[in-house]
Amino acid sequence: MAAVTNLEDSNSPDTVAAAPRAGKSAPTIYDIAEMAGVNPSTVSRALSKPGRVSAKTQKLIEDAAATLNYRVNVFARALPTGRTHTVGLIVSDITNPAYFDVIRGAEAAAAGEDYTLMLAESAESAAQELTTAQRMLATVDGIILASPRLADPEILALAKEKPVAVINRQVDGVHSIVADIDAGVGEAVRHLALMGHTSLAYVAGPEKSWMSARRWESLKARCAWSGLDAVQVAAGAPTVEGGRRTAAAVRASGATAVFCYNDLMAIGLMQELQLAGVVVPDKISILGFDNIFGSDFTTPPLSTIRSPLREAGAEALARILADLKGAGSDGAAEPLPTELVLRGSTGRVS
Amino acid sequence: MAAVTNLEDSNSPDTVAAAPRAGKSAPTIYDIAEMAGVNPSTVSRALSKPGRVSAKTQKLIEDAAATLNYRVNVFARALPTGRTHTVGLIVSDITNPAYFDVIRGAEAAAAGEDYTLMLAESAESAAQELTTAQRMLATVDGIILASPRLADPEILALAKEKPVAVINRQVDGVHSIVADIDAGVGEAVRHLALMGHTSLAYVAGPEKSWMSARRWESLKARCAWSGLDAVQVAAGAPTVEGGRRTAAAVRASGATAVFCYNDLMAIGLMQELQLAGVVVPDKISILGFDNIFGSDFTTPPLSTIRSPLREAGAEALARILADLKGAGSDGAAEPLPTELVLRGSTGRVS
DNA sequence: AGCCGTTTGTCAACCGGTTGCCAAAAGTTG
């Protein structure tokens, strides 16, 4: 488990000063109370309940707090309130660059609201995801699950404890942030059809991945509509290595264009195919999903369907904060847009 | 310790929109005390001070804790002790894949000791790194700084508060985990000399980067020893984009082989050079550092000097934990080994 | 049994905030 802390605190990098008080311990609201000549509870209110005390006392207390360089003790605050100003984010695989943007987006949104992000990974394991989530439950105010491998009931159980938002998944009763993959897939299929492809294939990701199934359905539907063939030819771990392993099945399928569950797999597949002498895109076109870091390093650079991951992260965090603030959780927002990023791994059928 | 599969009441009040309901309060040591017929403080000791209570009572208490499915309230514990069982890790840029392994290594080491990792990023800014670190100080037991941009005195100041370990940097008086770059650089220079190169160049990273300076020194020393020319020709942000910007300077230098501060820069440089029609490695050989994810996606695949980042992360965490446990393990361990990874971006001089 | 040194468990005082309840102070109104 790891956390991304934000840094709204504009405390001066005070070189020295440390503790104006003799003792080394940090100043408390009692110190402030004494200095301002009021009761500790008044200090507490001044600092956390805006408007509860008079402007005059407020100023008095804020000044005292400033000169003492006071910072709340988050543990002391969390003990009675249960609130930690922290939101957890669990990703299925931290080495998947696709999560960069999710993390960045959530982090930025958190920082803006004076919240801290706690990051953890589940190593593509549903069991680990569950234990991690339950461990987190004790120390965070809400949880974001990015591409969860958990089953719906488990997610709902978590949501009963604390606000939960899922990314790349649709779970009824839980904030679900999903990209409108139909848009990107539609664009891609149209493009491939134009290039003369008639037989498309899909390489699936993990079987527990809701998004993998969703992508396949979208592709299938679109192909049916366009009168193209579409088959799912393989599945595997959503990694470069996983993609490599599907090469044989893909070749055997005879398809001239193949969609992969994500860019990582697409890259692995392309590498393996090229190793076997298959020219991309002349012999076969390859498409990924996500547009991750490095997807343009390959030769040819990978064509892919871009998802607004950063926005997804920010949106997930915003939903949780809204829940926390008691604001009535609004309905499902409209899905985020996706778009086709055309590079060199797709081309005219030979 | 104990895995906690706690699904409790499965009575679903139908599809209520994410009620942040607190749930029935978690069991406390008071509940355990009552169940076991002892005093709460005895429970506390049984659970945290091994050997302080008799084996009989110990068992009694552990059983009660197990049946109640008890978990300590970390806030309640942290309040009087100040210990949070959390270690912070600050990386300079979370989108740099080089940190994947650092994070993974530290995370694994932490999990093994029942600690939690808190991750933060400083966005390559020394100021932000400092505020982030100071903010973290309040909630972690120790801090790991990966490739810090901070100045030594600032790092030492942090180390005075809580245990600190730095990765990719040498700071006297602070746990410093550095790779033995001389080994990898030596290998690389020997290889290039063999290939006929006589004029090498170095593209530096951020000026505040200790590691960048160190790499340059190592290269310079090695070249002097081998009778080769070596010049630092440019510097820039340690990113793909930063690497691109150095292309002109690199070309102008006339060097036939260039080391880049890291793989990201090497990739950017190579892309820009190729765009200008320079053939790699025929016209110019390129070497990176770190062996990051994606460095083998390029054409030609990047030759690089591999650092044991994962081990570094684990080692840093171990040092901090040792400090925390009071074991004054000061001794600077021997540096971690590096090695040359030869791929396609280096070759015989034309 | 009497004495003495260990264990082992209990009491109570924190750690540093939050918050319900109440009374004093301030502000309004007739």
Next chain:
DNA sequence: CAACTTTTGGCAACCGGTTGACAAACGGCT
């Protein structure tokens, strides 16, 4: 100016653990 309403600040009781001091219980020994 009295009666009444609204603010504002203080008191004290938590939140759930940890820990020093101390006494009761225990065990060994003469």
